[in-house]
Amino acid sequence: MAKKNPIGKSSKAAGGWGALKSVGNQLLGSGKPVSGVRIMLKANQPDGFDCPGCAWGDPEHGSSFEFCENGVKAVSWEATKGRTSPGFFAKYSVSELRTWSDYELENQGRLTNPMRYNAQTDHYEPVSWGSAFAEIAKELNSLESPNQAEFYTSGRASNEAAFLYQTFVRLYGTNNFPDCSNMCHEASGVALTESIGIGKGTVLLEDFEKADVIFVVGQNPGTNHPRMLADLRKATERGARVIVFNTLKEKGLHRFSDPQKKLEMIRGGSGSTSTDYYRPLLGGDMAIFRGMAKLVFAAEDAAQAAGKEPVLDHDFIRDHCSDFEAYKKLVQETSWEHIENQSGLTREQIGEAADLYISADKVITAWAMGVTQHKHSVQTIREISSFMFLKGNIGRPGAGLCPVRGHSNVQGDRTVGINEKAPAALMDAMERELGVPMPRERGHNVIDAIGAMMSGQAKAFIGLGGNFARATPDSPLIADAMCKLNLTVNIATKLNHGHLLTGKVSYILPCLGRTEIDYNSKGESQLVTVEDSMSMVHGSGGINKPASEVLKSEVKIISGIANATLGNGVVDWHAMAEDNDKIRDLIARVLPMFGDYNAQIRKPRGFRLRNSAAEREWNTPSGKATFSTDDLPEQTEWQRNQKDDQTFILQTFRSHDQYNTTVYGLDDRYRGVYGEREVVFINPEDMKKLGFKAGDRVDIIGCYDDGIERIAHNFMLVSYDIPYGCVAGYYPELNILVPHQTFGDKSFTPASKSVEVRFRLSSK
Numbered sequence: 033m034a035k036k037n038p039i040g041k042s043s044k045a046a047g048g049w050g051a052l053k054s055v056g057n058q059l060l061g062s063g064k065p066v067s068g069v070r071i072m073l074k075a076n077q078p079d080g081f082d083c084p085g086c087a088w089g090d091p092e093h094g095s096s097f098e099f100c101e102n103g104v105k106a107v108s109w110e111a112t113k114g115r116t117s118p119g120f121f122a123k124y125s126v127s128e129l130r131t132w133s134d135y136e137l138e139n140q141g142r143l144t145n146p147m148r149y150n151a152q153t154d155h156y157e158p159v160s161w162g163s164a165f166a167e168i169a170k171e172l173n174s175l176e177s178p179n180q181a182e183f184y185t186s187g188r189a190s191n192e193a194a195f196l197y198q199t200f201v202r203l204y205g206t207n208n209f210p211d212c213s214n215m216c217h218e219a220s221g222v223a224l225t226e227s228i229g230i231g232k233g234t235v236l237l238e239d240f241e242k243a244d245v246i247f248v249v250g251q252n253p254g255t256n257h258p259r260m261l262a263d264l265r266k267a268t269e270r271g272a273r274v275i276v277f278n279t280l281k282e283k284g285l286h287r288f289s290d291p292q293k294k295l296e297m298i299r300g301g302s303g304s305t306s307t308d309y310y311r312p313l314l315g316g317d318m319a320i321f322r323g324m325a326k327l328v329f330a331a332e333d334a335a336q337a338a339g340k341e342p343v344l345d346h347d348f349i350r351d352h353c354s355d356f357e358a359y360k361k362l363v364q365e366t367s368w369e370h371i372e373n374q375s376g377l378t379r380e381q382i383g384e385a386a387d388l389y390i391s392a393d394k395v396i397t398a399w400a401m402g403v404t405q406h407k408h409s410v411q412t413i414r415e416i417s418s419f420m421f422l423k424g425n426i427g428r429p430g431a432g433l434c435p436v437r438g439h440s441n442v443q444g445d446r447t448v449g450i451n452e453k454a455p456a457a458l459m460d461a462m463e464r465e466l467g468v469p470m471p472r473e474r475g476h477n478v479i480d481a482i483g484a485m486m487s488g489q490a491k492a493f494i495g496l497g498g499n500f501a502r503a504t505p506d507s508p509l510i511a512d513a514m515c516k517l518n519l520t521v522n523i524a525t526k527l528n529h530g531h532l533l534t535g536k537v538s539y540i541l542p543c544l545g546r547t548e549i550d551y552n553s554k555g556e557s558q559l560v561t562v563e564d565s566m567s568m569v570h571g572s573g574g575i576n577k578p579a580s581e582v583l584k585s586e587v588k589i590i591s592g593i594a595n596a597t598l599g600n601g602v603v604d605w606h607a608m609a610e611d612n613d614k615i616r617d618l619i620a621r622v623l624p625m626f627g628d629y630n631a632q633i634r635k636p637r638g639f640r641l642r643n644s645a646a647e648r649e650w651n652t653p654s655g656k657a658t659f660s661t662d663d664l665p666e667q668t669e670w671q672r673n674q675k676d677d678q679t680f681i682l683q684t685f686r687s688h689d690q691y692n693t694t695v696y697g698l699d700d701r702y703r704g705v706y707g708e709r710e711v712v713f714i715n716p717e718d719m720k721k722l723g724f725k726a727g728d729r730v731d732i733i734g735c736y737d738d739g740i741e742r743i744a745h746n747f748m749l750v751s752y753d754i755p756y757g758c759v760a761g762y763y764p765e766l767n768i769l770v771p772h773q774t775f776g777d778k779s780f781t782p783a784s785k786s787v788e789v790r791f792r793l794s795s796k
């Protein structure tokens with residue numbers, strides 16, 4: 033049957049009736065439409081659960097509908113009626129399941145029982161928790177060194193699970209913590225630590241109500257942080273300027289129709305979420321901020337010459353900053369030709385944005401993967417910070433830096449110790465508390481773990497959530513390497529492709545979801561906690577009956593493995609698993625910022641972890657906010673390939689029906705694609721130059737010259753408003769083209785936004 037043409041109209045505005053229709057479909061699809069609504073009314077509520085979606089903050093005084101369309105997708109995906117039971121695994125072999133798509137696998141529903149892979153039958157078979165923990169422990173303890181094991185964490189893990197995990201892994205003897213943030217905001221953490229002494233954003237949600245100008249850079253909130261649209265719209269409605277730098281015209285960054293505004297919905301109305309929109313080339317953001325800084329300095333000189341009020345915040349620079357003169361010299365020596373060629377914007381365009389910055393008193397800059405997944409991302413974020421220092425836009429109301437994190441607790445996991453670079457203060461405190469030495473040598477991040485698996489140095493992989501093999505670059509190479517491991521263990525709510533990459537001994541351990549009640553032995557339901565992008569820590573308590581009586585919480589699973597592997601001589605794992613308050617008490621003892629933790633999280637909306645930079649205290653080597661001294665890259669990938677009209681720069685991104693590697697559906701209605709994921713977005717002129725037309729099927733060929741063939745076969749060309757030489761498509765499907773050797777300086781984040789590719793007509 034001919035495939036329906038997947039290209040259709042894209043919706044006029046983000047949100048709106050399209051969102052309600054999508055919400056309806058998701059709730060119906062979960063098989064529990066009525067209870068689904070009841071569940072959603074508890075999402076992001078003080079007495080409810082934290083949406084397992086993104087890490088956008090919750091307003092102090094929120095509404096009863098504190099969720100978005102993608103929050104409904106995340107929750108109904110978890111609270112589905114579907115079950116992936118032992119019967120399912122008896123029916124389908126692992127080899128067969130490997131041919132299924134990511135969507136088909138997860139769409140089966142919730143895992144119900146611990147499963148062990150039987151290589152003889154090529155099927156997963158049910159086992160008891162006890163035997164699973166015992167065999168996993170035997171395998172871990174049989175390794176020559178703890179450094180032969182990789183312990184992966186997905187940003188969904190709660191603070192309690194992540195803290196207990198790092199305690200277990202460090203007592204086991206390694207710092208091998210490949211972590212999903214290595215693939216997303218690592219560059220933000222590294223750059224901000226260098227610039228302001230803390231790897232986190234400095235603003236609160238309330239600051240978005242005060243800012244005069246909000247820069248939104250390399251971010252697509254319409255899909256990845258949808259509730260942010262309401263905050264941006266409110267800002268434009270009160271006269272603030274929302275200035276967007278994004279290679280793509282993203283629907284959500286133009287207009288938003290708020291489903292909570294009944295009259296507007298009836299009239300089919302919407303409101304602006306931005307006032308100024310610029311389309312830089314991939315990797316061009318650093319050059320933009322360098323150009324704006326150049327104009328700020330020029331405005332300062334003009335003001336001085338005219339005897340007018342200074343443009344720069346001299347008090348802030350004098351009292352709080354270091355390396356100002358070096359930065360000023362660097363900026364003034366950077367040529368406009370370099371800036372314009374690299375950014376893809378004209379001096380006039382950059383000037384418009386700079387004028388808005390100069391005339392504004394309070395400014396916020398927010399960013400996401402479009403900034404963090406390049407080779408020079410750390411330098412870019414340092415440039416953004418330096419630009420913001422010029423007018424003291426940090427550590428005061430309505431002003432500051434805001435890396436918007438993707439996963440609901442990716443920031444929290446890092447705060448409680450998921451870090452291959454063992455934080456000295458935490459290690460000291462853990463040694464004091466537990467009376468045993470902690471491993472101090474640097475462990476493995478994601479890129480290191482990939483290398484260790486491919487070289488055979490790694491023998492075991494434990495995944496606390498996530499879909500490591502699909503989220504990482506060079507997916508086929510990772511898949512091969514994982515199947516050669518002695519042990520693979522995946523703690524998860526739903527089946528995904530990574531679980532089918534079985535080592536000699538392989539387990540899938542099903543855990544409770546965020547919406548489900550975790551009872552302790554006294555029958556009390558337990559709270560877990562998460563930290564959002566604004567450093568707000570709040571409680572989350574499940575409201576649903578678990579999908580299966582056999583399920584255990586992430587905390588109980590980690591305790592079971594830890595107890596079987598290490599015994600409970602140092603930590604009483606059972607006691608910890610029985611009472612999350614005990615885990616929080618231990619966290620508070622070794623991480624003073626969590627003082628009085630258990631009392632604090634029982635306050636509505638929880639509490640804010642102290643952010644030193646937001647109080648203008650700089651934990652940097654100089655004790656000051658530190659201006660960047662990084663040159664602009666000589667050339668970006670786009671510039672390097674400019675002359676060759678056969679080579680393009682690919683960025684991978686999410687569709688609107690996707691959350692990280694979880695695919696909720698096959699539509700991307702904001703981009704007008706329906707029922708299809710094997711698409712590549714290309715500029716119509718570039719397509720013509722190649723002799724192709726929209727709808728043609730092509731093979732996308734990776735150009736990285738290391739002798740490894742990287743080809744994504746049979747993808748459909750979609751004509752799209754994207755700058756020349758730039759193309760885009762979805763991950764995880766296109767991670768096959770991202771070389772594991774290309775990653776960010778200092779961040780080691782795969783450079784998924786600047787991959788060199790070519791096309792040929794598909795032979796299929």
Ligand code: SF4
Nearest residue numbers: 083085086100103259
């Ligand atoms: S904005 Fe993010 S956290 Fe909030 S409901 Fe949507 S997906 Fe969930």
